[in-house]
Amino acid sequence: MLDFQAEIELLHDFTETERAVLNEHLSSMSREELVDVVQFIKDDIKNTGKRNIPKTLQRYFAGRILQ
Secondary structure: OHHHHHHHHHHHHOHHHHHHHHHHHHHHOOOOHHHHHHHHHHHHHHHHHHHHHHHHHHHHHHHHHHO
């Protein structure tokens, strides 16, 4: 698990708009869940080369539902 400083650094990589989307959808998540979803998003951006946070969140939540 990442510490608070690492979490801040992860969020720093996102634009203001992306952070607003994250805050809107993830405000009820625990810190551990937030770190997990932020890492998922960063990995997805790295793997796909695309920065589409809403679609990435859809894939993240779909994967969690299937678990």
